[in-house]
Amino acid sequence: MEEMKKAILDFAKSSKKTKFYFSDLEKAVQKVIPKAKAREIKKAATALINEEKLIYFSTGSSTMYGLKGRGQTEDH
């Protein structure tokens, strides 16, 4: 779990984009941990949301993840 969380945060910090689909996080984690499964990655992403390190970004129809403090972080 901790390894996955680190992989997600490293990706979120280094990516050129500021918002990511879940599949982007999945690919980033699987680069470091090839056997990681989607459900485990989701648990790691949810833990980061609860720790307030990641945020959700929703258009209403689809949802993305973002790194708190990077990109759009407050009401616009």
Next chain:
Amino acid sequence: MAFEPREEQKELKYQELRIYSDDELHNYTEEELKNFKVKHPIPDVDELEKGPWPSFVADAKREALHRKKLADDRMLINSECVEDLLGQLQVSFDDGETHWKHGGIVGVFGYGGGVIGRYSDLQEQFPSIAHFHTMRVNQPMSKFYNTDYLRAICDLWEYRGSGLLNMHGSTGDIIFLGTFTEQLEPVFYELTHVLQQDLGGSGSNLRSPSCCLGKARCEWSCIDTQDMCYELTHYYQDELHRPAFPYKFKFKFDGCPNGCVASIARSDMSYIGTWRDNIRIDQEAVQAYIGGEIPPNGGAHSGRDWGKFDIQKEVIDLCPTKCMRMEDGKLEINDKECTRCMHCINVMPRALRPGLDTGCSILFGAKAPILEGAQMSVLTIPFVKCEPPYENIKEIVEKVWDWWMEEGKNRERLGELIQRYGIPKFLEVLEIPAMPQMVTEPRSNPYIFWKEEDVPGGFKRDINEYRARHKR
């Protein structure tokens, strides 16, 4: 194991929960409403009130006047928000474009759905709708609520929101329209801790599952839609609130093929109650319909004289598979040919009833026309028994989700993925064989491209042996 709530649900009593007095709720007269003018000029919006249909503009004006006459300290959102909403709509009509900024990071803690951020891009002109976030409240199964509940949520939203609601969104949620960011957590707290309600789904989540009235009110229901919907809603809470799907995913439960929640057209995974034995026939009641003692269609359409009921013309000839006939004064049905159109049962409900060996058909892939046009669900699993805790159903759900999460592109619905890969691949995922009952729509089968190993003898043949039987 089926879901059990940790604590018993309390009975909500409006008198204990109410925020507003009766005088505050009924604070304007019809005369005042007639003379009420919204503070912005809205000539085109006013046009929407004309014509035969009820208009949201008329409702919005009532709410605007109601808020204008409430004391300012009785609302936490500016009293002019409804007037500003109508004003901005007029500007949008003038400009021919929307002035809403859609989407954002607003939400309630830990949830990735249920709140949709919305902001005005004319905030100086319409400050009271600078934020106009939407919240979705997961409806009770079949929308069975009482007036205590409805009045309590209306008071809550009057106090902490715009007072405007949508009853209901397409997944059945109650939609709270318009509040500021700082009110989201308090509304969520009140909903969950006081009113014992949860937010519904939005974004790349499982959306709030919805169901028809089911066995609670309907004798045709072949499955307990409310129980299935309740169980799957609770079992898949994580998928409902924490988005990780490629896009939205909807479950809908219809108790019979009449399809009162239109699951076949509106859900990625449609459950439709059906039976696999025979339609039950009460021959005496059939005769009573023929003799005019029982009115057809449960007495509907009785406002006009349609003439004597003609079973041949009104039922037998309309059977889409022609599987009914009268033989020696008795109605006979060749049940193997029945496609569950429900017409005969609807016309003669006291004579014909669904069979007793009931379960559901599962169909996949309906969606609205954003990509590739609208699609109806494809009948993929003709029959499955539905008994709590529905482990067999959950097994199917998870196979589908695993495949879609792995192979689905971002913003690709399940129906589009099935279309991209083809039905045979989908059947491999589900680990079921192709069956003649799998139909895209009645009487039309999807193409199946057989693999060589599926065909006895493979694709190779001895041409001479073939020609011996088939001359060129």
